[in-house]
Amino acid sequence: MSDYLWDKSGTPHPEVERLERLLEPFRYRSGVKPIGPRRPRASMWVALGAAAAVLAAVGLWRMVRPVSEAWSVSVVRAEGPSRTMSLRSGQTLETASGETAHMSLAHVGNLDVEPSTLLRVVTSRSNQQRFALVRGTIHAHIGAAPRVFIVSTPSATATDLGCAYTLHVEPSGDGILRVTSGLIEFDWDGRRALVPSGALALTRVGTGPGTPFFGDASAAFRDALASFDFEPGTRSREAALRVVLNSARRRDAVTLLNLVRTVDASRRAAVLERLAQLSPPPATVDMSAVVSGRFESLQPWWNALGLGHHPEVQLF
Amino acid sequence: MLTEELALRFSEACRLPAPQPKRAPIEVDEQLVRSASDGDRAAFSRLYESFAPLVHGILLARVPRDEVDDLMQDVFLTAMTRLRSLRDPRSFGGWIATVARNRATDYHRAPHGSALPDQLPSPRPIETEAWFVLEAIRMLPEAYRETLVLRLVEGMNGPEIAERTGLTEGSVRVNLHRGMHMLRDALSRRRP
Numbered sequence A: 001m002s003d004y005l006w007d008k009s010g011t012p013h014p015e016v017e018r019l020e021r022l023l024e025p026f027r028y029r030s031g032v033k034p035i036g037p038r039r040p041r042a043s044m045w046v047a048l049g050a051a052a053a054v055l056a057a058v059g060l061w062r063m064v065r066p067v068s069e070a071w072s073v074s075v076v077r078a079e080g081p082s083r084t085m086s087l088r089s090g091q092t093l094e095t096a097s098g099e100t101a102h103m104s105l106a107h108v109g110n111l112d113v114e115p116s117t118l119l120r121v122v123t124s125r126s127n128q129q130r131f132a133l134v135r136g137t138i139h140a141h142i143g144a145a146p147r148v149f150i151v152s153t154p155s156a157t158a159t160d161l162g163c164a165y166t167l168h169v170e171p172s173g174d175g176i177l178r179v180t181s182g183l184i185e186f187d188w189d190g191r192r193a194l195v196p197s198g199a200l201a202l203t204r205v206g207t208g209p210g211t212p213f214f215g216d217a218s219a220a221f222r223d224a225l226a227s228f229d230f231e232p233g234t235r236s237r238e239a240a241l242r243v244v245l246n247s248a249r250r251r252d253a254v255t256l257l258n259l260v261r262t263v264d265a266s267r268r269a270a271v272l273e274r275l276a277q278l279s280p281p282p283a284t285v286d287m288s289a290v291v292s293g294r295f296e297s298l299q300p301w302w303n304a305l306g307l308g309h310h311p312e313v314q315l316f
Numbered sequence B: 001m002l003t004e005e006l007a008l009r010f011s012e013a014c015r016l017p018a019p020q021p022k023r024a025p026i027e028v029d030e031q032l033v034r035s036a037s038d039g040d041r042a043a044f045s046r047l048y049e050s051f052a053p054l055v056h057g058i059l060l061a062r063v064p065r066d067e068v069d070d071l072m073q074d075v076f077l078t079a080m081t082r083l084r085s086l087r088d089p090r091s092f093g094g095w096i097a098t099v100a101r102n103r104a105t106d107y108h109r110a111p112h113g114s115a116l117p118d119q120l121p122s123p124r125p126i127e128t129e130a131w132f133v134l135e136a137i138r139m140l141p142e143a144y145r146e147t148l149v150l151r152l153v154e155g156m157n158g159p160e161i162a163e164r165t166g167l168t169e170g171s172v173r174v175n176l177h178r179g180m181h182m183l184r185d186a187l188s189r190r191r192p
Helices: A002-007 A014-026 A044-064 A219-230 A234-246 A250-262 A265-278 A287-291 A298-303 B004-009 B030-038 B041-060 B066-083 B089-108 B128-138 B142-153 B160-166 B169-188
Strands: A069-075 A081-086 A092-096 A099-105 A109-113 A118-125 A128-142 A149-152 A157-171 A175-188 A191-196 A200-203
Touching: A002 A014, A002 B169, A014 B128, A014 B142, A014 B169, A099 B128, A109 A287, A128 B128, A157 B066, A191 A200, A191 A250, A200 A219, A219 A234, A219 A250, A234 A250, A234 A265, A250 A265, A265 A287, A298 B030, B030 B041, B030 B066, B030 B089, B041 B066, B041 B089, B041 B142, B041 B160, B089 B160, B128 B142, B128 B169, B142 B160, B142 B169, B160 B169
Parallel strands: A128 A149
Antiparallel strands: A069 A081, A069 A099, A092 A118, A099 A109, A109 A128, A118 A128, A128 A157, A149 A157, A157 A175, A175 A191, A175 A200
């Protein structure tokens, strides 16, 4: 590796070579564009016919295509005037330590961006808004249809199901989500959390989102939940789960409802039992199906807890 | 070390570019520097093309990417007006590297002196993972981050970096290896 890293001699080291390829888009490029060769001319009639066909196709496509959209951005500085700009797919907003920004897009919603935040618009189209929050904090107030507004972070992806929330990402990539209205789906590599209004969820690089909880839960409950979610070791996780179950209040049923899907199958019945003590299940919940890993019937239980969701969204 | 798993996580726009051909070393032509110093715009243009990657890399290691192009113009404008003060044309690389570092320092000293354009240039999408890696590099100590950006982003090799910046080859080699070690640690902390 030393030769390749130093002078690019010898066999390319896979790790270095991969970083080179990954970072190459940041490389300096001269602004001069080469002029391409001319295409040979087609006959006039062939060209006219082709043009008509293309125009018809373009017209049809324009009627149905998802339209690229720009976010209006106002960058506010602690000193000096604010500036306005627009952000489209592939563009980035980086606020300095004394800057905040307000972003808006009419049919989607608003974003307030805190200082020292790096936010990239991955895709901004009428049918999909995807962002990458590399670091920093955003406050999102979204009115778009569910699953249109999505924010990826280094450790979890937040999918809007109709809501307002704050998402913070540490430079390490760890983060925290706080939902203030509606519901967020927070997921990573098959690990999924449903975070309702008033709840929080931590997320850790390499692990993904933890189990949602309410901020007014007891310290013992929160600490044990963090241990269960992020600390390795079966025995410590078992002990932590016991504390979570024993110290849960009725209001913490949302945590247990999420836990039902994430605990080992052998512990599922215990979580369901405690959940039922805190909030008896509606008659439509098929407990034996849930124990066996079929979670569809958790939906009425979620509804009974008053956690709310968009009627068109299947949560379980 | 990065994994394919991490790459796939952010792979919606995953279009890894083909590796660039190795850049041929460009020796600093003393006469070129002298001609540019005497007001020869063509000579200065050639210096610009030769040293733009160096200046770009130094700035990219220090300031937001969207500011880099504007600050590059500042650096070369400063260089053009002050080139006569350069006594030894052979030290042009180290000299303009210092101008670039100073401009980056001024940028951070100024009260929010950034100038965000109405439309940020984006010649092509850059995948999210690349941003995470660049951020990880930018959090390393200054000497390491600059050397790593010149090597991994701008595509220079170690001897070129030494030649352009005026650093000794030994220093560049140490910065590369220590920087790579620290980068590997930083990235591995993001993995299970």
